[in-house]
Amino acid sequence: MNHIQNEIILEDCKSVTSGQISRLEPLKNEKILITGGTGFMGTWLAEIITFLNDTYQFNTQLYLLSTHAHSYREKVPHLATRRDITLIERDIRNLKDLPEDVSWIIHAAANPDSRAHASDPLRTVEVIVDGTDAVLEYASRLPEVKKILNISSGQIYGAQPRDLGGIPENFVGGLDCSAFNAAYPESKRIAETICSIYRNQQRLPIVNARPFAFIGPWQGLDRPWAINNFIRDAILGGPIRILGDGQTVRSYMYPSDMAWWLLNILVRGKTGMNYNVGSPEAITLQDLAEKIAGQFPKPPKIRSGLSKDTSLNVSRFVPSVDLAIKTLDLKITTNLDTAIKRTILWNQMVNPLRW
Amino acid sequence: MKKILITDVTLRDGNHAISHKITKEQIALYAAAADAAGVPIVEVGHGNGLGASSLQVGESAIDDETMLRTARENLPHAKLGIHVIPGFATINKDLKKALDLGVDVVRVAAHCTETDITQRHINYVRDRGKEAYGVLMMSHMTSKETLVEECQKMESYGAEGVMIFDSAGAYLPAEVSERIEELIDNLQIPVGFHAHNNLGMGIANSVAAAEAGASMIDGSARGFGAGSGNAQLEVLVAVLEKMGYSTDIDLYKLLDAADIAENNLVKEIPRIKSLSIVSGLAGVFSGFSKPVERISKEYDVDPRDVFFELGRRQVVAGQEDIIIDVVAKLASQKKER
Numbered sequence: 001m002n003h004i005q006n007e008i009i010l011e012d013c014k015s016v017t018s019g020q021i022s023r024l025e026p027l028k029n030e031k032i033l034i035t036g037g038t039g040f041m042g043t044w045l046a047e048i049i050t051f052l053n054d055t056y057q058f059n060t061q062l063y064l065l066s067t068h069a070h071s072y073r074e075k076v077p078h079l080a081t082r083r084d085i086t087l088i089e090r091d092i093r094n095l096k097d098l099p100e101d102v103s104w105i106i107h108a109a110a111n112p113d114s115r116a117h118a119s120d121p122l123r124t125v126e127v128i129v130d131g132t133d134a135v136l137e138y139a140s141r142l143p144e145v146k147k148i149l150n151i152s153s154g155q156i157y158g159a160q161p162r163d164l165g166g167i168p169e170n171f172v173g174g175l176d177c178s179a180f181n182a183a184y185p186e187s188k189r190i191a192e193t194i195c196s197i198y199r200n201q202q203r204l205p206i207v208n209a210r211p212f213a214f215i216g217p218w219q220g221l222d223r224p225w226a227i228n229n230f231i232r233d234a235i236l237g238g239p240i241r242i243l244g245d246g247q248t249v250r251s252y253m254y255p256s257d258m259a260w261w262l263l264n265i266l267v268r269g270k271t272g273m274n275y276n277v278g279s280p281e282a283i284t285l286q287d288l289a290e291k292i293a294g295q296f297p298k299p300p301k302i303r304s305g306l307s308k309d310t311s312l313n314v315s316r317f318v319p320s321v322d323l324a325i326k327t328l329d330l331k332i333t334t335n336l337d338t339a340i341k342r343t344i345l346w347n348q349m350v351n352p353l354r355w
Numbered sequence: 356m357k358k359i360l361i362t363d364v365t366l367r368d369g370n371h372a373i374s375h376k377i378t379k380e381q382i383a384l385y386a387a388a389a390d391a392a393g394v395p396i397v398e399v400g401h402g403n404g405l406g407a408s409s410l411q412v413g414e415s416a417i418d419d420e421t422m423l424r425t426a427r428e429n430l431p432h433a434k435l436g437i438h439v440i441p442g443f444a445t446i447n448k449d450l451k452k453a454l455d456l457g458v459d460v461v462r463v464a465a466h467c468t469e470t471d472i473t474q475r476h477i478n479y480v481r482d483r484g485k486e487a488y489g490v491l492m493m494s495h496m497t498s499k500e501t502l503v504e505e506c507q508k509m510e511s512y513g514a515e516g517v518m519i520f521d522s523a524g525a526y527l528p529a530e531v532s533e534r535i536e537e538l539i540d541n542l543q544i545p546v547g548f549h550a551h552n553n554l555g556m557g558i559a560n561s562v563a564a565a566e567a568g569a570s571m572i573d574g575s576a577r578g579f580g581a582g583s584g585n586a587q588l589e590v591l592v593a594v595l596e597k598m599g600y601s602t603d604i605d606l607y608k609l610l611d612a613a614d615i616a617e618n619n620l621v622k623e624i625p626r627i628k629s630l631s632i633v634s635g636l637a638g639v640f641s642g643f644s645k646p647v648e649r650i651s652k653e654y655d656v657d658p659r660d661v662f663f664e665l666g667r668r669q670v671v672a673g674q675e676d677i678i679i680d681v682v683a684k685l686a687s688q689k690k691e692r
Contacts, residue, residue, distance in 0.1 A: 115478070118508040119471045180504045181511065222482050224513050229481070236484035243515055244543025305515060305545045305570075 001078060008217060008346055012256035013051035016333050020260075021056055026146070026267050029059045033102040035092055035135055036109035037064025038072040041151065041211075043218045044259035045106060046079050053084050063099055065090055065109070092131035095138050103144055106266060107135045108151040110188070114181060115224050121183035128187035129194070136198040136206075147205045149266040150195045154212040154278060154319055155185035165282070166320030169210070169274045192274070199272060207269040209262055212278025212319045215339055216255035217346040226285050227252055230292045231344055238300020240293055246286030246304050249316040253279040254334035254342070261330050268328055275328070276319035281336050291337070295344055356601045360571045362396040362460075363389050363588055364549070364580065365616055366426065367438050368573075371402035371581035371642050373622060376416040379425045381620050385576070386429035388612035393604045396436045396460050398573075399426040402581060402642060403672065404438035404464065406449040412642075412675060419449065420456065427457040436460035438490070440673075441472045446479050454483050462518065463509075464490035466671045467497050470505040477512040488571075489514035490549075493671050495525040495638055499537040506542055516545040516571055521560060522642075522672065524553025524582060524635040528563035535567035547571025550586040552578055553635025555627055557586035558594060565600060576616035577624050582634060582641020584625025589613045633659045637666030646678050654686040661685060 001009075032049070034042045042064055052058040062085045066072065069089035073080040080087060088098070092109040110128045111117075117124045132150065139145050158173035167173075175185055195206045213225065221232035226242070227250070233240045253261075261277050269275055283291070286304070293299040324330045334342075366385060370377045382399060389397050399422050401407040401415045408415035415422070427435055435458050444450055450461070461480045463473040473489055480487035489509030494502060506517045519534060531548060538546045548564035550557040550573070561572050572595075574588030589612075592604050617624065630644055639662050647665070651658035664681045 114511045115474050115513070118511040119474050180507045222478060224511065229513070232482070233484060241486075241515060243510070243513070248543075 001076070002349055005217065005346055005349055006078070008342055009047055010051070012254075012334070012342075013048055016256040016260045017048065017051065021052070024052065024058075024263055024267055027058060027060050027104065027263070030104055030146075031061040031063065031099070031102050032104040032106065033063045033065060033099070034106045034108060035065045035131070037062070038066035038068050038076070038087070039108065040214070040219050040255070041108045041258070041262070042066070043076060043079065044255045045262060046085060048256070048259045048263060050079065050082060050084060060084065062086070063088055063102065065092070065098075067091055092127060093134055095134045098138055100142060102142060103146045104266060105135065105139055105145065105148040106151065106262065107132065107148065110151070112153070112184070113223060114184070117181055117184040124183040125187045128184070128191050132191040132194045136194065136202070136204060139204055140198065140202045145204060147207065147266055147271070149262065149269070150191065150206055150208045151262070152192050152208045152210045152274070153185060153188040154210045154276060154317065156189045156192065156210065158185070160316045160318070162314060162316065166280050166318050167276070168320040169276055169323055205271045207265055207271055208274040209265050209277050210274055210319070211258070212276065212317065213250055213252050214255050214258050214278075215252040216343050218255065221347055226250065227288060230289050231340070231347060234292050234296055234300050235344065235347060238293070239303045240289045240300050242285050242289055242302065242304035245314060246284060246289070247314045248285045249282050249314065249318060250285065250288070251279040251282050251318045252336060252339060253277070253332065254339040257333055261324060264328050264330055265324070275324045276321050277324065278319040278321060279332055279336065280319060280321050281332070282316070282318045283336065292340055295340060356599060358570065358601045358603070359565055359595055360395060360547070361588070361592065361602050361604060362398055362436060362571065362573045363394045363575065364398045364573050364585060365389070365575040365588070365620070367398040367400045367404070368402060368580035368585055369575055369620060370400065370415070372579055372584070372625060373620070374645065375401050375408065375413040377422070377620070379417055379421055382422055382425045383429045384619055385612065385616055386426045388608070388615045390430045390433045392608035392612050394433050394609070395603065396434045397426065397430055398436035398438060398462070399423060400437050404440050404443055405453055406444035407440065412673065420452065423453055423456045423458060434459035434486075436462060438462050438464060439476055440464050441476050444476070446476060450476060450479060454480070454485055458485065460486045460488070462488045462490045463514070464492050464520070467491040467494045467505060467519075468501060470508050473509055474512045477509065477514050481513045487514055489517040490520055491517065492520045493522045493640060494519035494534065495521060495523060495530070496669060496671075499534045502534055503537055503541045506538055510542055510544050514544065516547060517542065518547040518549055518571060518573070520549040521551050522640045523638045524551030524556070524631070524641055525638040526560050527554070527556060528559050531560045531563045532567040535564050535569050539568045545570045547573070549573040551581065551641045552583045552585065552625065552627060553631045553641060557584070558590055561586040561591055562594060562598070565595060565598075576613040577621055579616060579621050579625060580641075582644045583627045583631035630658055630662065633662045637662040639665045639670060640672045642672060643670075643675065643678065646675055650678050650682045654682045656682055656685040656689060
């Protein structure tokens, strides 16, 4: 990470925490275990926590558990080498010899990459279902667990009805459990069920977050999501290629907001509740592509390939985040325009081969 | 007017028809002619694609780099395409170099039920900012439902479109329509079709695909391709234009390119030989024709029996070594009788 990228992260951390520090004071002098700790979410959670440690003397210790701890040292040395971060290389399905002084847990271990879900669905299921069970089993043996945040997914709702602006947490949708891409959302559903069981039977204080879509630093542009690919195509000179229907509707949250929301849900979320995490600012892929193209002095062309009229069945994936806004007083601090600008700036300084 | 994206596979599938012995001069000559005709994508390479030159499936007369470099120099307007079967082509050894040489379009192919192997190759191509399409070979060997699932996987890997290949020339038009419609109903990305002419259905099947909603169709000059050849490109374009589709290809110049192909590339215009009909009926990859004919002759067995037995065993491209097993078994049965 060069100094400009470092500045971007620092500014983001400052901005999102500004005037709100006291909300996370319960984390002071505490130890947090983050499973999937070296992924996109884990990295941003660590950026915020280490910022709080450096600036506000939180003295919070992080255990980042991951199967990729070795490559994290190379990829994110400014975090990996810190004294307040301990890397634990372990498969989530087989947890043993973990620290016993942990009082907060964020369970984020799962690969959200749809390519992996399609090519290795059984592993996807095992990591989420067996991993959740293993983490909660471990948590039930700890002397004092203050809160566990289970990172679920906005995909558990299934297809969003066309006339529903944003999916609320009480929406009971439906998934086609035999669809080729059912492994991830179905596993996330059963993981929430496992959390409910541990909450009921072991009295573990568990809260669920249901993330939607994000864009920002530390998220690889090789990830198979429209906005990442649009930005990658644009940085490479274009054209921006819209796969499928340009009228598809999505929304994107900036990751400093995401991390701040997750930490607030961990500390202040009510046990047993489910909170959507994402942006309610809906945009079609066509408009998104145009917005991204407009960020470049010579805007790249936009090309779409669609072989049928899908206007009657436009895909929409946008959360309602009223619950988090009203009950936890959270807000979106970075809008989509700024998120895109900062993401482009960040990635223009990344070697494309490392996307 | 609905647009059909044409890929000219003369310099790749046609390579099968001459045992992969296409020369640098032939590539230069035909590529320039196809480019002048406004063909949007010209696919070049060994018949089995990038990195496939080998004793097992046939050695190319010239290496991939020479083929691609020559084609690139002679395609000032058209996109340069390649066919890639993971396993034959590796990312670091083959694909990286091909993209560095100026390849624009990569069609990553797998047997119709094995698309899992295409993920890394598709990702790599997309990460390099090039066009990546998924290809399901021998698509007649599985159900339309399985084709949908396999194509959905490739869509999730980032393929910008998917093609189903009738590698054995086994389809009838109604079967093509049914499959293309099913794919279009279940995918967001464009769908295409690649015909072989074993049962004389190359053009009819391609038209059926277009009528069912396919927006990408392959063809080759004079039908120059494996077995009894592909959909004959100049006929395909003429028919599509007559039906009201747009291909953006200049027909006169395409006819000139086809003449150039006939005079300079094609030793023998593909025709539907008796054995091609049998391979189409048996559903066996057209590229098996030459080795089946050769080995059957050597052991004095009826090549038609060999094809039907290969069809029963559901062999796929790359399993050419099974031919000798089948022939030996049939020869031994013949002796016993």
